[in-house]
Amino acid sequence: MVALDASSLMGDRGAQARVTMLALMAALLLTGLLSLSHGASGVSLWSLIEALTSGQAMPDRDRLILWEIRLPRMLTGVLVGASLAVAGAVMQGLFRNPLADPGLVGVGAGAGLGAVVAIVLGGLAPLWLTQAVGYHLVPLAAFLGGWASTLVLYRVATRSGRTSVATMLLAGIALGALAGAATGVLVYIADDRQLRDLTFWGLGSLGGASWPKLLAAGPVMALALVAAPFLARGLNGLALGEAAAHHIGLPIQRVKAVAILTVAAATGAAVAVAGGIGFIGIVVPHLLRLATGPDHRFLLLNAGLAGATLLLLADLIARSIIAPAELPIGIVTATLGAPVFLWILLRRRGLVDL
Amino acid sequence: MLISNDIRVSLGKVPVLHGISAAARAGEVTVIVGPNGSGKTTLLRALTGDVAFQGRVCLNGQDCARLRPWELAALRGVLPQASALAFPFTVAEVVRLGLTVATHANRAELVVRALGAVDMEGFARRLYQELSGGQQARVQLARVLVQVWEPVVAGVPRWLFLDEPVASLDIAHQLAVVRLMRDFARRGGGVVTVLHDLNLTAMAADRVWLMDQGRLTGQGAMAEVLTDAALELAYGCPLRVGRLPALGGWFALPQAAGVA
Numbered sequence A: 001m002v003a004l005d006a007s008s009l010m011g012d013r014g015a016q017a018r019v020t021m022l023a024l025m026a027a028l029l030l031t032g033l034l035s036l037s038h039g040a041s042g043v044s045l046w047s048l049i050e051a052l053t054s055g056q057a058m059p060d061r062d063r064l065i066l067w068e069i070r071l072p073r074m075l076t077g078v079l080v081g082a083s084l085a086v087a088g089a090v091m092q093g094l095f096r097n098p099l100a101d102p103g104l105v106g107v108g109a110g111a112g113l114g115a116v117v118a119i120v121l122g123g124l125a126p127l128w129l130t131q132a133v134g135y136h137l138v139p140l141a142a143f144l145g146g147w148a149s150t151l152v153l154y155r156v157a158t159r160s161g162r163t164s165v166a167t168m169l170l171a172g173i174a175l176g177a178l179a180g181a182a183t184g185v186l187v188y189i190a191d192d193r194q195l196r197d198l199t200f201w202g203l204g205s206l207g208g209a210s211w212p213k214l215l216a217a218g219p220v221m222a223l224a225l226v227a228a229p230f231l232a233r234g235l236n237g238l239a240l241g242e243a244a245a246h247h248i249g250l251p252i253q254r255v256k257a258v259a260i261l262t263v264a265a266a267t268g269a270a271v272a273v274a275g276g277i278g279f280i281g282i283v284v285p286h287l288l289r290l291a292t293g294p295d296h297r298f299l300l301l302n303a304g305l306a307g308a309t310l311l312l313l314a315d316l317i318a319r320s321i322i323a324p325a326e327l328p329i330g331i332v333t334a335t336l337g338a339p340v341f342l343w344i345l346l347r348r349r350g351l352v353d354l
Numbered sequence B: 001m002l003i004s005n006d007i008r009v010s011l012g013k014v015p016v017l018h019g020i021s022a023a024a025r026a027g028e029v030t031v032i033v034g035p036n037g038s039g040k041t042t043l044l045r046a047l048t049g050d051v052a053f054q055g056r057v058c059l060n061g062q063d064c065a066r067l068r069p070w071e072l073a074a075l076r077g078v079l080p081q082a083s084a085l086a087f088p089f090t091v092a093e094v095v096r097l098g099l100t101v102a103t104h105a106n107r108a109e110l111v112v113r114a115l116g117a118v119d120m121e122g123f124a125r126r127l128y129q130e131l132s133g134g135q136q137a138r139v140q141l142a143r144v145l146v147q148v149w150e151p152v153v154a155g156v157p158r159w160l161f162l163d164e165p166v167a168s169l170d171i172a173h174q175l176a177v178v179r180l181m182r183d184f185a186r187r188g189g190g191v192v193t194v195l196h197d198l199n200l201t202a203m204a205a206d207r208v209w210l211m212d213q214g215r216l217t218g219q220g221a222m223a224e225v226l227t228d229a230a231l232e233l234a235y236g237c238p239l240r241v242g243r244l245p246a247l248g249g250w251f252a253l254p255q256a257a258g259v260a
Helices: A002-009 A014-037 A045-054 A060-095 A107-124 A127-157 A165-189 A192-202 A211-238 A242-247 A252-274 A280-292 A296-320 A329-347 B040-047 B069-075 B091-099 B107-117 B133-147 B171-186 B198-204 B228-235
Strands: B002-011 B014-024 B029-033 B054-059 B076-079 B159-163 B190-194 B207-212 B215-221 B239-243 B250-254
Touching: A014 A060, A014 A280, A014 A296, A060 A127, A060 A211, A060 A252, A060 A280, A060 A296, A107 A127, A107 A165, A107 A192, A107 A252, A127 A165, A127 A211, A127 A252, A211 A242, A211 A252, A211 A296, A242 A252, A242 B069, A242 B076, A280 A296, A280 A329, A296 A329, B002 B040, B014 B040, B014 B207, B014 B215, B029 B040, B029 B171, B029 B198, B040 B054, B040 B159, B040 B190, B040 B207, B069 B076, B076 B133, B091 B107, B091 B133, B107 B133, B133 B159, B133 B171, B159 B171, B171 B190, B171 B198, B198 B239, B198 B250, B207 B228, B215 B228, B228 B239
Parallel strands: B029 B190, B029 B207, B076 B159, B159 B190
Antiparallel strands: B002 B014, B002 B054, B207 B215, B239 B250
């Protein structure tokens, strides 16, 4: 306790951040269980616990629902939510701006274009390629789309180590429009089956989650989530500006390259598997910075936990509000996230002092 | 030893530095002075690799261009003219950023001592962005100080490169920074700094590089370079350099035309 007091006197918010981390872990565990037990059929949390504790086998139907539908959906939700929040936090650190978010600045649209290309033109790909990548084709294409748009955005918006917020946002609009136009062309030439896939995917939903899809996109997201904490020191240094970050001994070119790859992988895979889910990447890191400060050593981990929890909650709402039908989750996150985003802007108008 | 070997810098097609060759020693404070636009800051930025240049910079006998960022950071701390901070870090968190390559046993204590050195103890928990410009400048200086806290490590001197470290400070804190630089040099480290104030330069410098229009017009011991004639030539106005009768300290004062 003494050490904790001394460090908090020193302006170290690490202790606070660690407590927050524990609370978020508990919250994620709870929402995870809730997500497993909630659904159109009557497999409840209690019957699950009962089956586990009493040693009696669950009815086949229940086990099927749990293993083949709810578990992949829950795990997909955890990975997608964590990826979106971490991608937001990394991108904000890279651009040194709390408004940078893959969804806002066209990276999501770029990843989306990649995914649509794979869905619509995937049949034209040479057979060896389709055989080699299989289910990975869509997440891979989305990753490439996200990577290309992040690179272009960084080149356009950042001059000699300084990022112009206005240029970044406007370039994001242009990139988004371009990707949207290209997506439109592809939608136009898509056949009926592809159209159904696209519509379902475009609104953003965890409804299509399955083991094959999770196994295809999950490793990409997991890789990005594992890489992100190694960026913490570099992103902290970048807050001082590129020159100062270099002078405190950080290999900034490498930090920037890894950060861009991480954003692209996390956004691309998340978009590929769940479509356009907005606002997680901007709202979660912002609220965490308010609560425990901007130190990326804690921010990145906590953003992952909070993003996963929030997306599971949004999915629960999407599944229950018009049950037995379900709402696309993108609608829920936008309805909840957009007002919070506006509130952030009202509170801190200085942020967009272009 | 810091050696600048024929450094040339052009901004676009305009040459800004015309081949600067000069040396600074560890154990001394070297001050770069000169009128506006003479190339002081550009020279310092070339020395720290922040601007593209032709020529060579050697620090302690090693070519800076061949050193990795973390090797350079272990050798020198750099304070730029203006510092920005992207997110709401506290003062202590900002200073701690300077510890990236540090090998000290007690990092927390180092942060406290550095904040004390710039007269900012008690501000550790405050948000950096809520401080005044002068206070922010002192926090940035503390961040640079923790990076090279010991002026000599294993017999190798370390360096401070400070671009106008007193620009937004009040007079008491200007003098504190002068003491800090002199102390760092007295204990064996090297200091290279750009100063505007000739009076502070006379007080702080062991060695002076006098710049004019992108050229070095004088380098050497302070009293040899800062002469009435040389300063009048560079700045185009009459200046008197001398020692205070009572205390023996150096001063450089402007003489208003028709008054002197």
